[in-house]
Each structure stands twice: as C-alpha cells, then as structure tokens.
Amino acid sequence: MTDPNLPLRDTTADVPADIPVDASAGDPPSDTPAQAADPPEPVAEGPAEPAPPPPPLATPPGPRDLTVVATVVAFVLACALVVTGYVAINGGVLRAAASPVTYDAARMNVPRGLGRLEGGAVTAQAPPNDVLIVAVPTDFRARDLATIAWEVSGLPADADVRLLFNSDYTPRRVHNRPLTIEDGKVRPIALADDRDWLGRITGLALAVRSPGATIRVRNVVAKPLSLGQLLGDRSREWFQEERWTGTSISSVTGGASAQNLPLPIPLMIAAIVALALTALLARLVRSRFRRGIVPIAVIAFALAWALLDLRWTANLGRQVAVTLDRYGGKDTTERALAAEDGELAAFVDKAKALLPPDPQRVLVLAQAHYFRGRASWHLLPHRVAWEPVRDVAPEPGMLRAGDYVLVWRRPGAQFDAMNGRVRFDNGVELPAKALLVDRGSALFEIR
C-alpha cells in the first residue's frame, strides 16, 4: 500500500499532500518507509534546485479529492448545528418576539434594607437580621422575555440570593427562584420553562440574605431567549477582556471569569460532529476521500483550534496595547514607578540612597506579603530578609547592630526618638536610629 502522505512525496503523488498525515488510521504499518534517518529525496522547489520528476503518466488522475473542502464545509455546518442545539436546549427561539427591556437603577426602590442611588447604581446594605430587597415595577409579557439578568456587584459568595417576581396571572403571589452567584455577580436566569412565568410580569426584585453585605445594583434586563440574544450573551462572555492578574501565570480563563458556556466546549463538539459528518460522507464516496479519516480529523481539529486562538489573539492584542500604554518608551526607573507598587518603589529608592553602597542586612516589615516581597526586590542587592507567609515582628536575637529595618505602612513599630529605641509589637526593643520616616513607613538603623 502506498501512503500518499509520506514525507516529501507530495510533488510526485497524484494527490496533493497539503494535509500530510497518514491515511491508514489503525491500519498495519505502511510498506513504504517514512524513514527518519534516511535523508529524503530532494524535491524542493527552490530556484537553484533541479525540477522534481514529473508525475507518473501511467496512472490517470482520479476524481478531485474533497477531503479539505468537505471537512471545512462540515465544520461550518457543525458549528451551525451546535448553535442550534444550544438554543434548543435552552428553550430558545430563532427570532425574538420582543426586544430586551432594561430597568435601570433610577426606577428601583429598596423596600427592605438601606439603599441610595449614587453614580447610576443603587447601593444597598442588607439589614443585620433581615433580607435585603431591591425591587422594580415592570410590565412585559413573560413569554416574550424569559431571561432575567441583574447587573449587580459585591455579593458575598455565601449570600442567599433570589429572584422575586409577580405577574397579573397570580397577582396575590410573589414567586421566588434561587440565583447563582459567581465572582460576586449573579448569573442570568432563564425562566422559559417555569410554571409561574406566565401572563404579564408586573414586578421584579432581588432578595439578598447576607447580613450587613453592601451591594451595588446597576440595572436588571429582561431578555428574549432568541438565537441572537444567546449568541450575543455568550460572545460577550468569551470576548470580555482578560487582563494580566496575579493568577494569570497559572491559569487563563478565556474571557469572563464566570461563563455559561466556555468556548472550547462548543468548538470541541463542532470538531467531533464535523469529523463524523465528513467520515460518513467519505464512506459513501470513497473515491473522493482517498486520504482516510485522519486528515479529516486533523483539519477539523485545526479549524476549531484556530477559532479558539483567534479569540486568544484578540485578548493578547488588547493586553499588549495596555502594557504599551503603561510602560512604552519608559526607562527602568520610570517603569518601576509606573508599576502597581510604584509608591513603594519610590520609597525604597529614597531608603536605598541612605544605605551604604555595599550590600547590608535589611529586614523588611509590611502587613501584606506582597509588599514585603516587593520591598525586598527593590532593595536588592542588599541582603534582605522578609517573612514570606506571616506578618511577624523580628524575633529576639534576629537583628544586631549594623542591621537595618525597613517598615512599609505597618502599625506596631514604635520609635522613641528621645531614647533612640525602636519597639516592635512582639515586645522586642532595640537601640536604633530613624534614617527615614514617611507616612507610616520608615527606615531604621539598629545600633
């Protein structure tokens, strides 16, 4: 058996090997060696190279191979099928019967709890022993607008949050449905199949049981469950800007921190469906699919991968623009000052100017371990120590004469200027000289 996808045979085979994979999926090894150690035949089309031998004329060319075209078409079709399936699973329709309705904060009231309108949002605090309720009168047909999305922030992860609604169909009853919290926000709720979501909805409310919690409610939107609406919502989640954070080095979310449907899922399904469709077609029209199933799988996989990567490329591009805006054209010192801890860097610069040039022993104290670590980083190459886990004062005997202590906005270190002594919150007291004092931060030299 001759494998048309063997290396470097693409110019001599009767089938262009543009997807150069083994066609013999699961077959016994090919009888044509695809050697690794044997140098292949030179077939490059470089200008200085001899022309490759012409294709054998004895074998007439067969019908055009459709592997690539059919797989691409199948992938597009599969994407459409996945979208349709998603809309169907969510009880949606292809076309919306009504437009979304937004009820902004100005129309809301707070029947329970303390609330005020500021900056286009209701800031409301839950009472200590009761439920916070933020309500808004509405008037829309339940059947037309079956998805309710509250734009609210500041919800504690353990809060019990519910959607309250009443309708003209059951005017004396207030229905409540639990809402899911993710990352301090509530997830939209779809009520198309809800037995009480009937008639005209005359009021919506958000009930929060979380004593003392303060939340901000910007608006509530009643949306239709249409194809466009669902795709729009998902697209906004997928393409939400994801900037670098402290956790980026270990994990990339891929858009919004909370997503109804992460993008890899539909694309994974689309790739599998495309493979199934094309493989079925290949079985029916074998003469047009001479390369077997593996190239089909590779193409479907690569298409899905490419779509995923386009999203990631767009996000990366936005991040690069942000980085350039912040650091572009700056030198080392300016970049340090423009960074998240620029204030600390400026203070450490002043402290370093007061230290001898040779590396000195310096102990760093700060409440947050981020600032302890960053202060140490800026102080290098001095011999800096800092406690990476806990915020603790120096143990007795840790410091000695000639050492330095840098304190960054940490209560608990008291300096007695009269007697020239520094006292830490664990009772350790040492003779010292204050070299620099600046708004809760200081540099001491131990005497």
Add this chain to the structure above:
Amino acid sequence: MTLVLAAIALTVPLLLGVAVLAWCRTRTTVDDAGIVPWTIGAGFVVGVLALTTLMRLEAVVGIPFGWLSIGVASLVIAAALAWHAHRAPSRMPWSSAACTLVAPPMRGGARLAWFALLAWIAIRAAMLLVEVASRPLYAWDAWSVWATKAKAYFAMRTIVPFVDLATWSASTTPAWYDAQPMQPATLPLLQAWIASAIGAWDDASVALPWWLFFVALVLVVYGEVRRRGAPPLHALVAAWLVATLPLLGVQVALAGYADLPLAAAFALGSLAGVRAIRTRSPVDIVAAVAALASCALYKSSGYAWIVVALPGLAAAALGRPWHRRLAVLVLVVAIAIAGIAARFPNLVVGRVSFAYVPVWDNFLTETALLANWHLVALGVVGTLALRYRRIADADMAPLTLILFAGAVWIATLAAFPSLRLWGADFLGLNRAMLVWVPFAIAWMAIAMLAAPVEAAQPAAPIEEAAPAEPSPEAA
C-alpha cells in the same frame, strides 16, 4: 540601546549552542530535513547550559562576571567550533533551509496554509516580544524566587550564597535570602549575564531569554517532527499548535518562572534522547544530555521530569521486546499510587505528605474547559483513538511511554496536592501541564505520520561516509 545590548547578549548562548551542535554534527552524517531549525532551537538550550557552566567555573575560580569573561570567552569557543564545523564535509544546510522557508515544496492550498501559519506564528512571537520587552517583572515567583538571585549575582559579579531565613538570621558571613533559596542558579545566571552585558539591571531585558526559550521550543518541535520524516507543512502545524498555546504565551509575556525553560528542556531532552539512543549521533546525544541535565539545573523539582523520561529512554535502549514490559511497569506504578491513596488516605512519610485530597474537578476544568490549552485534551484523546496501533510502533512506543509517565506524574500531583508543597516547588497543576503539553503535541504530530518499516541504522562516522551534499530539503 538597552534592548540592543540585551539582544546581542542573547545571541551569545544561542551562537555557542548552535556552534556546539554544528560541530557535533560533523562527527556523523545525520538527516538534513529539519536539522537547521532543530539545531537553532536545541542550540539555545545547549548554549544556556554551556554559558552558565562557564559562569559557574568563573565563580569558582574567582573571575568576575563581565563581557570579557563571559561574552568574549563564549564567542571565542563558538567561533572555533563554528570554523571547524564549516570546514567539515557535512555542513549545516543553512541556505537550503532558508530556501524552503520562503519557497516551500508545496502547491496551492498547502502553500497558502504554509505562509498563513508562518504569519500566525510570527505575529504571536512579535506580540509576546513587545509584551516581554516592555513590562517589568510582574509574576510573583519571577521577582521573589528567580531574579532575586540574578540581581545579587549581577551586583556582586559572582555567585553568592542564598540561604533560608534561619540561616540568614544567624549568618556571620554575607548571605542572601529569597522565597526559595534552594532553587538552582542556572536561570538566574542567564539573567545575570544579560544584565552584565547591558551594564545595568533592567527588569524587562532580563526577561528576554524567556521569549527565546519560546522560539527555541517552537523550532525544536518543528525540527523534531520534520526529522522524523514529516513534510514541512505537517511539522509547521505542530509548531503552530505549540506556539499558540495560551498558557505558554502567558509564561512568555509574564516571564520569569522556570516552567517554560523546563518545558523546552524536557521536550528537547525526551525527543532527542529517544532519537540519540537509536542513532548514536553525537549531535543528538549532546542535545539530549544537555537538555535533560538542564531539567534538573533549571528547577529543583525538574529531576521529576528526568524520571518521567526514563521509561521511554529505557524502551528505546532495550528495544521492542521491552516496550510492553515497561508499559506494564508504568501502569503498575500508577496502580500502586492509586492503591496508596485508597489504603492510606493520610499517609505521611517524614516530611512528605501523601494525603489523598484529589482536585479532579479543578484539573478537568483547567484542562478542558478553560482556555489554558485550547484543545490539547481533545487532541490527545483523538490521537489515542485514531492511532492506537501507531503509537505502539517501535519508533513511537518510547515516546508514548514518556507521555504516559508524564500523565501519571501530573495525575499524582492532582491526587496528592501536598506533594506539590514538598517535591514540586509549590507547583500549580497547570504549570506541570506546561512541561508536558509541548511534548504531547510533538507526540501527536509524530503519531499522525506513517510508521517507518525499518529501524534506522546507527549513523556512520563521517570518515567512513561519502562526503554528503547539502540537501535542499533542510528546513
């Protein structure tokens, strides 16, 4: 000016490593296809080890770090090796590699795909370069574990001791402290070299080697797949898959962690190691040994990845009859780990906790649902499903064993999270995956190739072989 000096400094380990491998290649005739990109990629890993070894020696002897002691010395060695390689009959086919790059041996849609993928990779590399060259060290360990040492080495112009907090407190001789003083000095030395070449500490420039590790990894995957007989486009698809891995890109953009260099070293060491056992070619042996040694020299837990590579290397060395036995052995290890988890859920041996607190949900979410790895999970499962016979072929089985052993190691870390605190430098699961995934992509790409019928013969010494003409098919 700083960036220019940093770029020049970066080329020193690259030139040194490429010269070493080019010289090694003169000792035997080896395949031409893919050898140039592979040599450039592998050369950087080899060059980093060579350069930092030189710096270690200078620190021992007492020669202070600087352009003359490091840069000039390295360039002299590189020039001598390159001159020798240039005079050898079997030269590196540089020009034909460039020719294939711009005029690939393919037509129509394949040619279009070739240039599209090249552009895609180039754009990604350019974006990451802008990011890494602009942003000061940002990620936590970058400035609390790794560059801390580099900053001290640069300032003191030699290697200085880093100790734990208790030792620092009691120390009467100069000693430095950071969050993980036990980590090896290789990567900090590389950063110290960049700073020494620039003549000042620059937070952004010292991160540039991470970008080059990224490029090296992409080139190694391309070159390795190509050297195993794949056509150029096939190899380029594999390189594109690696280059577009989101978390790999993040590790470049937020440079400074050891995981990306470790991934490059592991991929090169495993792939070249299996090949070296078969071909006995010095170029492969040197690359494999340097890369596997680098695994342990980049990061203290890197030794685990050498252990992961061992079953595959043993399979390559012992031959086909042993493949199944070694597979069973790895399976037994996996079952034994599961057995320990079931029988002793709170086992503690000394400081090592085997507390069984699995994070499978989190692991699956990070691997398959989030954007970390695009569709690698689907790719691995699909390859197993479609190529289940191929992956057990003589040439593939060692790689499959390495893949399997790596999966067992990652699963162990997921099942016993406390192990990460002890033996894996507080390693996040995704950062363990980062080491495994580029290798897995190379494995997928190689598995899609047809199986070679004959085992390759060991390469003949150059003296016994006819002078080889440079192949035009060498990209």
